Amino acid sequence: MEDHIKPLVDAYNDAAEMQAVGMVNDPAIGQVARELQMLQVSTPRPVKREVTVKIAASSMHIDEIYAAQGTALGRFYGPKNVSQSNPARIGSCATGTIVGLGDGAENFKIGDNVIIIPSEYPQAGSWATYQCFDEKWIMHKPDQLSHLEAAAAVMAACVAWGAIGFAKVNAGDNCVVVGASGAIGVMVLQYLKSLNCRVTAVCSGASEEFVRSHGADQVVDYTQDDFGEVFSVGNDPVDAVFDCVGGRDIETSAFRCLKNSGTFVTVVGPRQYIGEEKLSWPAVLKVMSHIGWRMLVTRLATGPKYSFGAKFPRLVVDDAVEQLLEHNIRMPVSAAIPFEIDAIRDAVQKLVTHREKGRIVICFGSD
Template sequence: MKAFVLRSFGSPDALELTELDKPRPGPGEVLVRVRATSVQPWDWHLMRGEPYVARFMGGGPGLRKPKITVLGADLAGEVEAIGAGVTEFAPGDEVYAMPKGGGFAEYACVPESELVLKPANLTFEEAASVPLAANTALIGLRDQARVGPGHDVLVNGASGGVGTFAVQLAKAYGAHVTGVCSTRNLDLVRSLGADEVIDYTKEDFTRDGHRYDVLLYVAGDRPFSDCRRALKRKGAHVMVGGSAGRWFQPAGRVFSTFAKAPFVSQRVLLADVIHCRQNKRNLTALTELIEAGKVTPVIDRVFSFDQIPAAVRYQEEGHAPGKVVVTI
């Protein structure tokens, strides 16, 4: 099979198109013919091995060389074969998953415990855009902040991969939603159901006097002291990533914010999808919302398989509204 292999940390040019042996599913595993994957910050953090501090952390990219050599944390495709003990799936089933690696290849082995039937109303490309980004939003809003009817929720970075799902999920849970994005994406965020939109190039949501129950702070670099001004006294500040840096960020910002948590009245939370052990349950919940028409993926661009390095380079620029997808 063909796969893009990462043998050393570096730029997208470090991704080498290589011929590998087709994997065989072991006990409890399912061999998936990958039809689509998506590209996201998780991939290029692993590709570059940054921030460097993450190399010393559990779940990090690896110390001296990449721990995951075939990137691609999302995939959608068809079941090709099943391993011993697999009972839930059969060849030909259309599925999707968040295996944290393996999507940048024509085939991938995925544990049955991580795999879910693809939403019937989505294409493979649309389904591949869902797992990591939507799961992150779900964990942040449902599990961490416990968003429900009547809550006032602000989503910073509302036009990005996580943000577009977060706006829709918060609305599905009955919240009043404000989305923060740039001028060119205001109409997009409104179309997702946001009750209010804020153009961050013209307004500062931390200084307009409004107080929110939940602030889902996606990929920003404002200090927590600023964000607190936009939260109610018992509000929840949920962190999702942040502006990248070579040495410490966004990890440093997360650590410093949690260091302040014991001294403030607001809750400080982290939407940690990487260490989540409930991916199957979460994807099942997302499938129900998608098939009910309450959540719809937003795709910015679709690249072909041989354009994966270009897709990673484009996503790394950080301006894509919605998701960047690769068809295989």
């Protein structure tokens, strides 16, 4: 064990309790920030095949908030029976250093710097001093990325690279990224540029400089123009549209301008900001059947294909990180905040406005 690691391990072994952000009441929708507390909880100890990570950085994303309030997919796996004795913990996209090994954990050693592989169920509880993870959810952090850079990028990298995999783009392809100024969109944009595609970013005029600085060749301001019209009228048909916003209007615009051989990939589906409200079960079914139906009919007919672009992060994470390193792709960090409850509540309030450029990252002071 290296000299600087021993104090970290000793501190972990001596800590009976630690701090973790969580809720002790079920939040009303839109009230997660108000319910979040800094809890004093027992320090977790690794069980079979688990490792303990001293968290160094943990990024924040909207689906964690949706999960916490039981909307969107959080409806299925969100916290249940939240109480003082059963707090709901939050946070899932993190990096850190291994300070504990459970029995049978053999792929990592104490002192390794690691990334927690994002889960499709974002409730790992990584807004905390320590957390234990099955070692199948851990990967080594490449030295080229700081803890902050890796925590900021990894989840969106998996979503973006996974979505691109559905479209099978080639160099020179004409691609459109809707919502290119958001965290997922700016990663899709950078990955497409790394594949030498021509990329149009669809975002508000206020975000033009931001998307251009991340490689956009052209910008369509959705508050002024409909990209479907811009491309169909300009007779410049599109090979792939990546939708990082959601909603039927975007799908309609995309199908107006896609080539017959083109692909529409959405990471959201037919409802924008789907987690802002709790959908009735019939509304959930309507969303799911729309996705299933569109995938089916566009494959039975000639013309552009519809794809719901979600892949399990663990299936794409290695390739996503490799491409990111090779092409120096980074997630812009809009704020690096301390592990303090007021800063975290403020950040959650910002996150739900959907106006953050890139990621907010909680830094635990060890990077």
